[in-house]
Amino acid sequence: MNPVPTGERETQGPARLRVMDAAIRLFAESGFESTTVDEIAAAAGISRRTFFRQFHSKEDVVFADHRALLAQAAEFLEQARCDPGADPWESVCDAAELVFRRFEENRALSVRRYRVVNAVEALREREIVTVHSYERLFTDHLGAVAPSASPLVIVPFAAAVTAGHNYLLREMLRGNPEATLPRLRSELELIRTRMRGDAPRCDGAGDDRAPAARRVVVVVADQASADDEIADAVRSGLARAAAGSADAAVDSDTDVGT
Template identity: 85%
Template sequence: MPPGGPESPTPARPDARLRVMDAAIRLFAESGFESTTVDEIAADAGISRRTFFRQFHSKEDVVFADHRALLAQAAEFLERSRHSPGADPWESVCDAAELVFRRFEENRALSARRYRVVNAVAALREREIVTVHSYERLFTDHLGAVVPSASPLVIVPFAAAVTAGHNYLLREMLRGNPDATLPRLRSELALIRRRMHGDAPSGQSGGRASAGRRVVVVVADSAAGDDEIADAVRSELAHADAADSADRHH
């Protein structure tokens, strides 16, 4: 437990938190997560042990130090779009996902090191699942508030597909796939938006079927990973395309 008890960490400047996170992840990559101590992280980052615990709850917390800020940025972006005349809330969700991807792309080396560290530690993988769900929940809540007439059977799969598509390409980018780029993500998210929601104006309900609109519902096992979910969504969209093509030719 940190000195002074379990109080929430004291807010620190984003650059200061990132410096500590960079030092911690580098040490985790070199020496292993379990073998690296808080004292070693603090010394490497040039801060005291007490300062470390003012900023973070634990070693696990420091690994995901930037996610809280990214989630807040995405929430602020969606809130601004909510009050922007003519903004399409479905497109705004895709834009928020692009914002998050862009931040990771800007810090690619650090993000890739963290990806390797997280994959090696079960507790960190579990923490990552919770973090990913936070983004999906943000997207779902935003659409539910801005498009209250839309059916949850449209909103929930849409938010899940955007999140899974983003995470799939993010992991590919961190693995070094040169095709996993922001333009590729933008293209894939536009495809998801057209296939699952359609191009109806934002004021129209997402709950009724209409020309050009398709709802794809994918049921996945609770243990399924993002890659499996993304593959399942792609498969269902392909089946829907084939069915549409057959209908047009009869």
């Protein structure tokens, strides 16, 4: 394997996010359009060449955290996929919590970035595309690990988890004290309970068996038959149906008063 150039090593991982931090600070202070790549590189202590080796544009550096978080979420779901005891629907919720937690841990940077993105239309549009990447990740994971689940359950579930996460994340960045990780966990649990559909439960709870087929018993009775005679015939037919009699399941062949 070829060694990674020094400039690239310096801007990978946490160092890459430091470049983003420097850029966001400049964007917040001077405006996105007014800030140059040279100013970002100087503030981050890297060369212009190194900046473009790692980021295609100023827009790209704004979303460096999302790229890192998307990769972490994908890795988390891949590990869950290899765990036979993992509930895939719960794993998706856990991945959403992971993303929220990272933004919460870096709240100051996240707030600055949120304000920068909201101030620039092109960045707002890029944010929409980025959010869809999370939703696509969740959908693909569920489609792979829960193949028996209907797409009409998977797609709305992934969308609901993503939307719920994004709503509380925005509230947290706006300073809402109620927008916390425990609140997100509670809301995602409600979504999972309401929308999981035919998802298998790995903890053995619930009953995934198909409902038993209904049995029909037909009794042919003469008009002169007494009520108790008809009732006895019906009970007899139901008893045979419960015992698995094919004849009873279709027609009791019981004539009353004939």
